[in-house]
Amino acid sequence: MEVPKKVLVVDDDQLSRRVISFNLSKRGLNPLEAENGNDAYQILTENEVDLILCDIEMTGLNGYEFFNMVRSKSRFNSIPFIFITSHTSTEEKAKAYSLGADNFISKPFNMTEFVAKVESSLKRIEINKSYGRRRLPQIIDTEKSNRVLIVDDQPDSAEVLRLYLEKDHLICKIIENPFMAIQAIYEFQPDLIMCDYSMPGINGFELRKKILADNKIKDIPFVFLTSIEDESVVLDGYNLNIKDYIIKNTPVKIVAVKVKNMIKSIQQDRLAALSELKDAASEMHLDLTPDIPDEKGDFKISHWYQPFKDIPGGDFMDFIEMPDEKYILVVGDIMGKKWGAWFYAFSFISYIRSSIRVVCGETTEYSAALLLRKVNSAIYNDAKISEIFSAVSILIFSPDQGEIDYSGAGDLPMLHYLRETGEVKEYGTGGILLGARADGKYDDIRISFNRGDRIVLFTDGIIDSSNIHNETFGMERLKQVFLKYAANEDFLLKFKEEFSGFTAGNFSDDISLLTIARRM
Template identity: 35%
Template sequence: MPTEDKKSILVIDDDITIRKLISHHLNLNNYKVLLASNTDEGFDQLFNNKIDLVLCDVTMDKMDGFTFCQIVRENKNFRSIPFVFVTAKNTLEDKSRALEVGGDDFITKPFNIDELILKVKALIRRSEIYRVYGTRKNLADSFSSKQEKIVLIDDDVALTKLLQFNLNKSGFDCRIAHNANDGYKLVESFLPDLIIADIIMPGIDGFGFREMLLENPDLSSIPFIFLSNKATEKDVLDGYQKDITDYILKNEGPKVFVAKVSAILKSLSKERRKIVEELHQAADTLRTSVVPVDFPDFNNFKISYWHEPFSGIPGGDFIDYFHLDENHLAIIVGDVMGKKWGAWYFAFAYAGYIRSAIRSVVQDGGFFSPGKIISKVNNQVYQDSKISEVFSTLSVLVLDNKEMLLNYSGAGDLPIFHKKFKDNSVTKIESKGLLLGFNKDSSFEDVSFNLDNGDVIFIITDGIIEALNPNGMQLGTNGFMKMIQTINNTRLSISEIKNQVTSFTSGRFEDDISLVAIEAHK
């Protein structure tokens, strides 16, 4: 594999032996390894290299790993880099702290090198999925009503200031640059809705600037207009071959210029709204396929849920239930990893696999094992080439209303939460299974425990714990646990949790919201 194609992993540890050990095995697995003995060197590596994953110790001189991770996550350029703590610390408080500051995983020293490599592969592939599919947040932002942003590039300083003044006066947010290189940097940082560039500029001309943008997949699709004193037929044809949106002549005057820009953006906005309307229609038509209308009555249990697609745009969360027999009910919660709206359609495939796996388990008879269900689904997903590169989390719970028993297993999912009625305590129960479809031979273990009268089980997807308040602070796992603990048992309900989460975020959500509550009341 060429060096430039290798994934880069930053290893930060003050123990040279650990650095060398990890580096050796990562190199054997075709990764490019960058080393740092402290957080200062870690920052240098982050700012000067493209990093695909960070492996970081916690206890170090000057700054500990938790603080380092928290600072890294405050930089928007590094928020999506997978971050794994490799440390001798192994208490529940340490693991909770790791998640609170933005860590993705936690490996305890002394570690199994195969486990470390497996987690590295899983996290890097997961981050690739996010990049390939994009985020539905970006999709929604591009469709929402907001002040539209424009970048204008022209070497004529007086003209650019005049046009900028008129555009800003008309309600746009216009930024200017006077050459192609500065314009490119501005486009990268500002991410405008429209780019306007002069054709004739010193150094790199407008056509060269357009080619620079076309080489960057993140910038190539931004609508582009050429600005010119006069456009010859050749200029026009050359421009349209470079996939531009339109031409505007400089001599038409500022008012006509602003009117044309407004018309172009309005036309683009209509096309975007049309796409959203079609998505909403599809969601309204098919949403019941991935989320039940209501949960069934099941003796000795009250089951309810809250599901809210992000900005009404179909997402990857799915919820389902299955009567196994009169005493057993299976509840399924999953999240397809791929935040573009297309991820929603993969949810149908997963729902179908799950139904097929459950039928197989039921036909086998005997004990209903969530782990066995997930194993069957995982095997089918892994062998299906159409969705083998799309991963999903999955939580499977089987309720026994005769023994008041809950059996649980998960694949790459968030913990489930058990609130006990007798002492108001909240316990986090975690699975150890890998994401569905990542490894054909993954094992999924069952966890079983009894439920007393009044106990409540909560199943959530990441839209809840990643919910942000107006100050940009995440609710987090601990925040959710405190929230359900402080709600009086007599008021503990889906509607009360919904009210509190909505209040925390001021009504703005960053992802799908899915929560299932299971209350025992024998």
């Protein structure tokens, strides 16, 4: 008998804890409750916890402090961590995600969607335990304001520098306590760090070494700003991979110009990298979203693919025409929301196509689940991409048959509109992400697809995008909009109008949606 997954619920509001725990128990999970970060850490050390749900504002250790404590321990740093909080601001979400949170859920929330997100996170448990966390390249954000963090125990001189830098429209933060610098780096996300050498308790060199030992922040440009002019100290400083070593008696205007030029160089590097990425994406765009025909027999096919901020991500689609007059549609999402996932999408498409050819050469009785098993085996056994995981949906249909074969691997549910009853059904196979295990188990779902019916497949960019009030589009709203327009010939156009109106065109991830309708 499978042991129930343990979910640690950390919240100083007893009612919230109890409601969440009750609903988790109903889904066969084992909730463990704590009212603050200190109690939670004690529970964590005494139990094999699979997932952490944590409020932010609490007595004692707050949520961010507890998160940093958890992530600092190798024993716990692969446990999925979700913040649940009444905070709804974009800044708060950005802070949580920048720290490395797996998700951020605002109160009040829809309990059905909440439990679905919990179960989705738990699907990754075996992956995290087997492989640990992978660090995909971070997205290149050219829109954020440039920030400078100044670490100096003498606030007067630092304040003068801050005033000059802010005249050049830089955002500055001063940290007087060097022991708080690491936390400040994670929270403030600076583009440049300026640090004194002589400070109480820990000097600038020791702090720099701590930063270099942390893979998440070691590449942030670093400058020493100090009164120490000893040649040997200066040389030792440059050996710590720094941008510059500036003496404090340098006129503040000169220091400000140096900083401005360094920031300008950082911006140029970002823009150059972004330009190269977009050029590459433009050349290979059709490989990720191939030409999908508008119709095949009685079946009308429509799709929408919009990369996040026009930067390619991990979403992909494919359309494959088989010799036996069957057609295969694929919608996929490489695990991870950053553009680094894009580099692996081509490998997955290649494996999907080659595996389909192999299967069809072996038998005429193939199915969507059989194709997924073949693809999973190929990915799992290829050392180059064996630690990259993907959510994939596969549909197989024939224009002269009223039946569709569907199977999924770690994907979101498929929605089916039945014209005869006017209802929307939701199908999910529960298959594990591709590449996660050698013996991935995938099931077929065969549905009758009658005239006037419609099916839609989508990736998480649809339900995770939010409006100006930080309300996510969500699964329930998606179902409502789907039902509203499912019978409309211009379904995709109507859906895009409604979705873009809700989000004001600000999407949180790649947007991928594919729909098939059978004509009357």
